[in-house]
Amino acid sequence: MQNATRNMKILTITDIQKMVQAIGLDHFFKRVIAALEEDFGRWDEFLLSPRHATHYPHGVIELMPCADQHLYAFKYVNGHPGNPLLGKLNVVAVGLLSDVASGYPLMISEMTLLTAFRTAATGVLAAKHLARKEAKSVAIIGTGAQSEFQVMAFASFFRLEEVRFFDTDPQAMSKFSRNLSRQKFRLIPCDSITQAVHHADIVITATAAKKRQSLLDIGDIAPGTFIHAMGGDCPGKTELSEEFLNQVKLVVEYMPQTLVEGEVQQCTAMCIYAELWELVCQQKYGRQDNREIILFDCVGFALEDFSILRVVYELAKEHRIGSELPMIPKPNDPKNLFGLLESSRH
Known part of the structure; x- marks a missing residue:
């Protein structure tokens, strides 16, 4: 891999901001969606596994690895729903990309922003196969840290005319409205979930509470909705309830992980219609008629981190963004690592 023996590239929050500004938010989403489609389309080339999760009463810390024959990637990420009450983010993440041939790390990147980007982009990839092509309205339930990313990703692919939204926190709704106030679509704050999802073409559920919930009844959802x-x-x-899940077509990212973590932890594998890669590879049909209610159970999978890490690595090289730091020893004699300590004293 080119650059495998050079200094490791470091991408900070500021670097990702520069990168998105350099190519534009819409184009950045399109590039990530394209990379996801390419990688899900070569599913059999990857070494895949569920993430390693360490659970605590107040949250979870996870490692998410994924590799092909050229690149190895992993992400460190947490999920602490109580953090916002302490002035901290619910989710923070750091990612690493390595060269398989040498084992040398190529890049360490912030992944808090990138996780929000790739989660939204994955939803759009699923929607390309599962939503109605003429979808014009989105309802989003939960207007926390990832909500604007979700809406802007869908707006990069669909001609959205209106976005209805609801959260139990009025301040979060105000923040959401301010951040998206300059967009072309209409923003419609709602007083309830039922009002928000009424006749919506696309419904996004993005709540953070770590508990069993039943946000929707099947009667709330119009025929043909993508969730x-x-x-x-x-x-x-x-x-969502088990009863709700039994009345919709279910698609997941990676069954061994989703059965443990997703909505379908309430069900069995027999309830699941397909994994996303099967739709991308055209092994199974996506939407088959305009009245199907289809749910994509998105828990976040390491392949998605792999995709966005390789995108930002290429963009960082193209636009000369980021720093290169001497994180890897370079002794004259690869067998004389201790000699670096001796040379440092002179």
């Missing part, structure tokens, strides 16, 4: 359910992402944390 991107992304809030249920660990054992014991769901947004």
Whole structure:
């Protein structure tokens, strides 16, 4: 891999901001969506595993690895729903990309922003196969840290005319409205979940509470709706009831992980129609008629981190963004690591 023996590239929050500004938010989303589609389309080339999760009463800390024959990637990420009350983010993350041939790390990157980007982009990739092509309205339940990313990703692919939104926190709704006030679509704050999802073409559930919930009844949802359910992402944390799940077509990212963490932890594998890669590779149909209610149970999978890490690595090289730091020893004799300590004293 080119650059495998050079200094490791470091991408900070500021670097990601510069990168998005350099190419534009819409184009950045399109590039990430394209990378996701390419990687899900070569599913059999990857070495895959569920993430390693360490659970605590107040949250979870996870490692998420994924590799092909050229690149190895992993992400460190947490999920602490109580953090916002302490002035901290619910989710923070750091990612690493390495060269498989040498084992040398190529890049360490912030991944708090990138996790929000790739989660939203994955929802759009699923929607390309599962939502109605003429979808014009989105309803989002939960207007926390990831909500604007979700809406802007869908706006990069669909011609959205209106976005209805609801949160139990009025301040979060005000923040959401301010951040998206300059967009072309209409913003409609709602007083309830039922009001928000009424006749919506696309519904996004993005709540953070670590508990069993039942946000929707099937009667709330219009025929033909696509649901991107992304809030249920660990054992014991769901947004929809088993009864609801039994009345929709279910698609997941990676069954061994989603059965433990997703909405479908309440079900069995027999209830799941497909994994996302099967739709991308055209092994199974996506939407088959305009009245199907289809739910994408999105818990976040390491392949998505792999995709966005390789995108930002290429963009960082193209636009000369980021720093290169001497994080890897370079002794004259590879067998004389101790000699670096001796040379440092002169």
